[in-house]
Amino acid sequence: MYMAYGWPQVIPLESSGICATNSQQIVYFKLINRLLLVVSPSHIELWSSSQHRVRLGKYKRSEASVQKEGENLRAIWSPDAKLIAVITTRFYLHIFKVNFTEKKIQIGGKQPTGLSLASISLLLNEQVPFPDRNLTLSNIICDNKHMLIGLSDGSLYSISWKGEFYGSFNIDVQLPEGNGLSKLSHSLNNGFSSSGIQSAFTNHPVNKSAVIYLELSMQLRLLVVLLSDGQIVLCSVSKRGIKLIESIKAEKRLVSADAVCASVASDQQILAVGTRKGVIELYDLVESASLIRTVSLHDWGYSVEDTGPVSCIEWTPDNSAFAVGWTLRGLSVWSVSGCRLMSTIRQIGLSSTSPMVKPNQDCKYEPIMGGTSLLHWDEHGYRLYAIEQRSLERIISFSFGKCCLNRGVSGTTYVRQVIYGEDRLLVVQSEDTDELKILHLHLPVSYISHNWPVLHVAASQDGMYLAVAGLHGLILYDIRLKKWRVFGDITQEQKIQCRGLLWLGKIVVVCNYIDSSNSYELLFYPRYHLDQSSQLCRKPLIAEPMVMDVYQDYLLVTYRPFDVHVYNVKLSGELTPSSTPDLQLSTVRELSIMTAKSHPAAMRFIPDQLPSEITSTNDVSLSSEIISREPVRCLILRTNGELSVLDLDDGRERDLSDSVELFWVTCGQSEERINLIEEVSWLDYGHRGMQVWYPSRGVDPFKQEAFLQLDPELDFDREVYPLGLLPNAGVVVGVSQRMSFSACTEFPCFEPSPQAQTILHCLLRHLLQRNKIEEALRLAKLSEEKPHFSHCLEWLLFTVFEADISRTNTNKTQANDASSSLLVKTCDLLRNFPEYFDVVVSVARKTDGRHWADLFAAAGRSTELFEDCFQQRWYRTAACYILVIAKLEGPAVSQYCALRLLQATLDESLYELAGELVRFLLRSGREYDSADADTDADTDADKLSPGFLGYFLFPSSKRTQSLDSKGSFKEQSTHVSSVKNILESHASLLMSEKELSKLVAFVKGTQFDLVDYLQRERYGSARLDNFASGLELIGQKLQMDTLQSRLDAEFLLAHMCSVKFKEWIVVLATVLRRDEVLFDLFQHDLRLWNAYSITLQSHPTFMEYHDLLEVLEERLSVASFSEEK
16 A cells, blocks of 8 residues: 655756757656666666665767757656667667766765766667658567567557667567457456456457557566557566567457557556546456456546546556546545545645646645656655646656555564655554544664665554664664654664564564575564673574564564475573573474465464453453463465465365455454454455454354355545554544645645544444343443444444345245344444434434334334424434324324424524424425315325425415414314414514514524514513613623624614614614614604613613713704704
């Protein structure tokens, strides 16, 4: 797994400076042995791609040479990095030699860089005798001795690195009978599509179409030829390379209409094909080149019009991911399973402008906005170098970190999630699972400057210690103390070339390569001291180990082709600095297995799981005996993604799954006091998402005879890649990409963002299916305080209910006993938690109402659940049950419950909820009455819409008309008058107590007709008896120093003005200091003005309004004087 981090860096390239240069595209670039070669139309540059990125040498063609022989058109670099071949636009072949001088490069400080300046000299300059001068050329491929070029006439042209021209030849595709060419149908989904493969014979020669792209894999002895009509021809080559052209034979043809580029993952044996539609197709080269899946940006809202065709594909060095560039816009990195790990295209929705148009350079924008021309990873996968379309000025470098996957000879633990870059560790901080964070942990400069880059990282089983190895030596990090531990003697450090790391309890196991003897050994160091004097043991190995693992005191080492050795580790003495412990290894098992399968990428011991009956009895002696027992099974993940179980007793292997990228063996691994995944055997991740595996015990309760795959539905988002587990929280920790923009930088910063996804619902369902009710309850109780607990319960009930619905009628009759059904067990489990009522009604609202009877038959009567919520004053939850009651019990019961709930919500000032209830009551009452008036048909709640929260109250004019109509007086009194009486009673209560803020919230929430109410209650509950006391009380109730209080007062003032309620207008305008309102009122009623002025001046509590009096008196005086004139 690869994840981008930090800001992209820019490597500036030298300008050609030649006026004759017409091309605006870099011709070629490639990385070999920490060197980066760039071929532009008129010159060549050689850079260092190691820790220090500097230009080592260049060759610049003269202007006369460019005019005579043409610009550089195609180029290739020999595998040994000594020769460069370039073909110009006028078909001249230039072969250059790269020599490194003795002049060293010093870059600040005292540390030598190990870099030397290079000279690039021209060895050969000849014109290629192509049969036609109007040909167009494909890219160039090569081995150690020869090159191949595809021509537009459908032929291939062979040239040696000595400059010998062997001429062109056509590939003979007329295969003998029985060896047909494959014709594949294409699929745009991410699943398997091998069923779409058909077999067909063809005798069409390939030279009918131009060769536009070549790809060579010497490891697979495979040559891939892409033709201009979109077809792909797979050819076998000799083990001696492409020298013998007669040995290049067409084996298969993949019929595709729009293939434009391809890239081979030799280790995974996967062919990635880029198309004109912007889609990447993955083919399995083992299974007759069948189509595995396709990936694209279509699901993210980007079509080929946005990105253009695929321009280039580049696999990571370990073949676990691939980078894709598009012609018009951006690049992305994908895992083999189809998870999008990184993308430069901003996720802000579809762009309404053309992607070809760049924004203003002063604005922040995404990198590679103009499309991608070329891509290449460095040799470790820490850097992805990209060149933009029509760009000669720079190379953009993206920094990547790799996940500590359990592959090869370096072990890791799922408890500590670590991503490691070339000089740092990105550690997920998971102490608080509500908010996962990533900590950038930089390695000490004293170590990484000598031993760049980081090559291996392993976390201890408890996740509290990290072992890190670079080019030489190793260092340890204590996460608790935040301290590094290094070798005190640097000469000892330089003797260690680490090829793998493991943790054996408190001991670090180093797989060391001895350069002088070309051999391997295991070194055992205590974590408290890194020194040869503290070395516990040294174990020579018979060959290079392929994979390694450790469990308790057992160490597994596997060699090629498939020889498995298991050692027992015995430690005598205490492992402390003051003692002298002794460690010995004894071989307990050796197996040599003959198999035609691909090589293992990872192997892990499968410990025997303790049955819950034993763990519950606290039998320490029996438990320790089982734990210390030698594991007799291993889980194997092969390079092609196959997952299987190996029995170490008889060597038999059982296939489990395919297309798996990673897995975690969880049984017997965690030392956490609270372990929520103790029932899980292992988890794996691939294109199907996350899968949880559980043991299915046979006669012997201590040996798993079969395994049951249970939960293929644990799908992560396709932008989230899983890193590990938190056993004490029952969650899977993943990481996704985020981009942050800054006004002071050209490019955004890539930020890995950790995500958490719970698996608790899967574990609970597993226990309930096996009738382990007490264990499920105990697990749920342990998780009660964990984040997303309520969501887990809801997802559990939802999945169980959905499965119950989907069962056939036959299965339902067979499993008709409600007491034993999984749905009943699930509801019984959930009743132990207060979230039960919310969970049940939430699941009901997510499912079809036709199945509610089945749900509430197991969960309990809806009226009883409503009553429980009502008594607990959980009014919002109780309101959600109203619709269920209407469906199951009838509208009359639901209206009765809604009226009770309406009164309760008004008493608690829950006005938004009260408004929803009012709308439901009025709407359901009208539907109920219309049904009664028309026919005596059923009055069930089928006519009710599930979205009753969206019901609206009719405008006050229409509602008043319906209430006042004599013809509908009976309907009013039956279905509306109770709602109206409740609302008016509450409004009167608020007015009498002068709770004006609550009154405003009440009116807005319930859409109560305040104007109509004020007109009728002017001399009733809305009356103000005394101006002075009213002003004082309302001033206290409405605190004018807060914005909300002022808005509430303005709302009331507007309504009072609409009904000309002078008493309230005067009070509210005074509180708001609205002198224009008071002036309009007083200039026509001077008696009211005099009374108002006297009242404010006579009460000392109203001194704050004296300035308002002065303003009003001045305005009235001016108005009076103007009238007299």
